[in-house]
Amino acid sequence: MVVNELLGDMPAEVFLREYWHKKPLLIRGALRDVGVPVDFDCLCRLAQDEDVESRLIENRQGNWHLENGPFRASRFKRLPDSDWTLLVQSVNHHLPHIDEILWRFNFIPYARLDDLMISYAPPGGTVGPHFDSYDVFLLQVGGRKRWQISAQKDDAFIEGAPIRVLKDFKVEEEYILEHGDMLYLPPRYAHYGVALEPGMTYSVGFRAPSAQELATEFLVYMQDRVCIDGRYADPGLQWQADPARIPQGMVDDIAQTLAQISWDKALVADFLGHYLSDPKANVFYDAPEDELDEEAFFNEVQREGVVLSRKSQILYTDTLLYCNGALLDVDADTVATWQRFANQRMLEPREVLDDMLEALYQGYLDGYWLPATGRLQK
Numbered sequence: 001m002v003v004n005e006l007l008g009d010m011p012a013e014v015f016l017r018e019y020w021h022k023k024p025l026l027i028r029g030a031l032r033d034v035g036v037p038v039d040f041d042c043l044c045r046l047a048q049d050e051d052v053e054s055r056l057i058e059n060r061q062g063n064w065h066l067e068n069g070p071f072r073a074s075r076f077k078r079l080p081d082s083d084w085t086l087l088v089q090s091v092n093h094h095l096p097h098i099d100e101i102l103w104r105f106n107f108i109p110y111a112r113l114d115d116l117m118i119s120y121a122p123p124g125g126t127v128g129p130h131f132d133s134y135d136v137f138l139l140q141v142g143g144r145k146r147w148q149i150s151a152q153k154d155d156a157f158i159e160g161a162p163i164r165v166l167k168d169f170k171v172e173e174e175y176i177l178e179h180g181d182m183l184y185l186p187p188r189y190a191h192y193g194v195a196l197e198p199g200m201t202y203s204v205g206f207r208a209p210s211a212q213e214l215a216t217e218f219l220v221y222m223q224d225r226v227c228i229d230g231r232y233a234d235p236g237l238q239w240q241a242d243p244a245r246i247p248q249g250m251v252d253d254i255a256q257t258l259a260q261i262s263w264d265k266a267l268v269a270d271f272l273g274h275y276l277s278d279p280k281a282n283v284f285y286d287a288p289e290d291e292l293d294e295e296a297f298f299n300e301v302q303r304e305g306v307v308l309s310r311k312s313q314i315l316y317t318d319t320l321l322y323c324n325g326a327l328l329d330v331d332a333d334t335v336a337t338w339q340r341f342a343n344q345r346m347l348e349p350r351e352v353l354d355d356m357l358e359a360l361y362q363g364y365l366d367g368y369w370l371p372a373t374g375r376l377q378k
């Protein structure tokens with residue numbers, strides 16, 4: 001049985017079998033040592049960055065207000081003492097110790113992990129009762145927050161509100177979360193968190209693309225790969241009285257041509273490798289500042305190991321590896337080590353193979369990983 005300290009004494013297999021996608025779980029004291037707390041000033045700085053997704057949600061006299069970032073610094077000076085929440089998405093991309101917390105959730109495949117969002121709220125701060133369409137772990141950091149939850153099926157939202165707030169939330173259970181406590185909620189489980197004291201919620205969310213999004217993305221992927229020979233021809237063309245009508249024979253022939261478009265599971269796996277490792281539109285890779293030449297890079301990696309950038313994702317199938325939306329071209333005899341790199345998100349010096357160095361140097365120049373000397377700045 002695999003024990004993950006975030007789940008308390010519960011083995012990951014038991015969590016997945018009994019709770020994942022099925023029912024909520026409250027874990028008291030799941031993670032108390034969260035490193036340097038991300039204070040409000042730090043969140044405000046991130047929320048001023050145009051590449052960071054952020055929102056400010058306020059409830060004034062019963063009315064919901066939503067503002068999307070980036071914000072001016074002066075916006076935060078005009079906030080009242082209560083009843084608002086600042087939410088900043090993908091903080092894991094910006095702060096090393098928050099990134100470290102996200103990857104502790106490795107009892108779920110990386111293909112499903114999305115990001116770690118942080119919200120800060122003074123007393124009364126809330127985003128209202130709602131549900132999310134994906135699973136979420138809500139970790140309380142500092143302060144106390146009251147969470148009310150409900151398995152209700154009534155999913156009507158208040159019309160005209162700028163955020164999705166349930167019209168008729170019926171509390172079934174209530175918990176007060178203190179620093180280090182964590183609440184897991186399956187998809188579409190109604191929840192309503194209200195800060196009792198100034199504090200933060202670290203939300204670990206999961207990717208759950210809609211069937212429509214998967215289909216659309218798959219067709220985009222197929223567009224570059226479909227390859228059908230031939231050209232339309234109609235040697236048996238018949239005269240028709242109404243020339244504007246699309247000939248039925250043409251429809252039949254082209255339906256046959258298009259029926260040649262096919263795919264198998266290997267192609268679906270290849271699509272998923274590209275699609276799931278592809279960064280979000282606001283993610284950019286930073287080339288190294290003091291770029292090492294090839295020899296200095298090799299020496300550094302052989303001495304210190306190598307670590308993935310916080311924004312990088314390597315996923316793999318049995319034989320192929322994908323990094324940040326592209327196939328990773330590596331020597332066959334190094335595949336197992338690259339797979340280890342993908343799982344651990346780092347390699348110790350003794351694990352690095354000589355045959356990997358060329359590909360490693362290229363990825364280093366692209367900002368995908370770096371010698372582990374820079375582990376804290378990664």
Ligand code: SIN
Nearest residue numbers: 119127136193201203
């Ligand atoms: C919050 O951080 O207060 C809201 C997070 C959520 O409900 O998913």
Ligand code: CO
Nearest residue numbers: 130131132191
């Ligand atoms: Co939610």
